[in-house]
Amino acid sequence: MIISVMVTGSPVSQQSAQTALSFCQAALSAGHQIYRVFFYEDAVQLGSALNVAPQDERNLNAAWSEFVKQYELDAVICVASALKRGILNDSEASRYQKPAANLAEGFDISGLGQWVDACLNSDRVVSFGA
Amino acid sequence: MKTLTFLSRQAPFGTSNAKACLDMVLASAVFEQRVNYIFMDEGVWQLVRGHEPAGIHAKNTMAALQALELYGVENVFALEESLTERNLSLAHLQIPVRLCTRAELSSLIKTSDVVTAL
Numbered sequence: 001m002i003i004s005v006m007v008t009g010s011p012v013s014q015q016s017a018q019t020a021l022s023f024c025q026a027a028l029s030a031g032h033q034i035y036r037v038f039f040y041e042d043a044v045q046l047g048s049a050l051n052v053a054p055q056d057e058r059n060l061n062a063a064w065s066e067f068v069k070q071y072e073l074d075a076v077i078c079v080a081s082a083l084k085r086g087i088l089n090d091s092e093a094s095r096y097q098k099p100a101a102n103l104a105e106g107f108d109i110s111g112l113g114q115w116v117d118a119c120l121n122s123d124r125v126v127s128f129g130a
Numbered sequence: 131m132k133t134l135t136f137l138s139r140q141a142p143f144g145t146s147n148a149k150a151c152l153d154m155v156l157a158s159a160v161f162e163q164r165v166n167y168i169f170m171d172e173g174v175w176q177l178v179r180g181h182e183p184a185g186i187h188a189k190n191t192m193a194a195l196q197a198l199e200l201y202g203v204e205n206v207f208a209l210e211e212s213l214t215e216r217n218l219s220l221a222h223l224q225i226p227v228r229l230c231t232r233a234e235l236s237s238l239i240k241t242s243d244v245v246t247a248l
Contacts, residue, residue: 008150008248041150080153112157120132120161125244130147 003027004035004118009129010042011060016129017046018060021067023126028071036074036118039107040081043129047077047087049104061104068106075107076114134158135166135242138173142192143183148176149191151248156194159201166238167198169227170209174216177208179224195225209235 005024009016024034039046046064053059068075077087083096089109093101103109119125136155140147151173158165169177176192183190198206210229213219220227230238239245 006246041146081150112153113161115154116134116157116161116163119134119158119244120163125246127246130246130248 001032001123002035002121003032004038004122004125006038006040006115006118006125006127007043007046007129008041008127011046011064012051014042014129017043017064018058020128021060021064023128024067024073034071034073035122036076036114037068038076038078038115038118040078040112040115041129042081042085044077044081044085044087047082047104047107047109048102050102065104065106073106076110077103077107078115079109079111082109131163132243133164133166133241135168135238135245137168137170137245137247138176139171139247141172142176142181143186143188147248148173151246152191152194154246154248155198155203156201159198159203162202164205165203166205166207166242167203168207168209168230168235168238170212170235174208174212174218177223177225177227178218179222192224198225207235207238 005020007017007020011017046061048061051061087103088098088101089103090101136151138148138151142148155165155167181190181192206227207230208227210231
């Protein structure tokens with residue numbers, strides 16, 4: 001089955017981003033295909049390469065980044081949500097004349113159209129965090 | 131074409147959920163999909179006319195509800211029991227909506243390809 005996943009919950013104050021990661025890993029293990037993961041609202045914080053997790057806690061941003069790189073998944077961060085929360089790639093940082101970019105490896109920044117496209121091309125769309 | 135159903139369940143101000151849901155509805159409409167936009171629970175407050183969010187330095191995102199028709203979003207529903215619980219009626223609302231019951235809501239969800247609740 002072709003599955004897309006939307007994550008909306010904050011990775012630092014909600015469980016949903018971890019649940020979504022576990023779900024994606026289970027889906028791949030079961031032989032399903034992941035068409036796209038779309039990060040919306042507070043979940044775009046997962047795209048920051050600058051977060052620091054306490055030593056005895058899991059760095060969920062790093063875990064997601066590693067996961068999407070390992071399986072070469074299409075991991076899209078919503079641009080409108082990202083800009084508001086200070087998640088910028090090089091081109092957005094230069095467009096808005098910000099001092100740095102912080103988008104972690106493995107993620108792309110794009111628009112809500114990518115989510116609609118995922119709905120059209122997937123057998124199931126599963127949301128985490130709402 | 132797919133049927134995308136959105137359940138907007140949060141009040142218009144206080145969280146960004148209402149705006150996030152509206153943006154998804156409009157994006158889906160741009161892709162010319164069948165859209166059901168359903169207001170329920172605290173979400174019915176988004177429909178009420180006369181919000182003045184400038185007083186709390188918030189943007190009146192709900193003004194965009196007027197544009198739904200332009201975007202071709204015609205299936206706009208309010209869960210009747212959510213209105214009733216809040217002593218609201220159609221006369222309080224800024225756009226025309228269809229009232230739906232719990233049973234009708236179930237069948238709308240059942241006949242959808244994708245359901246998103248925000």
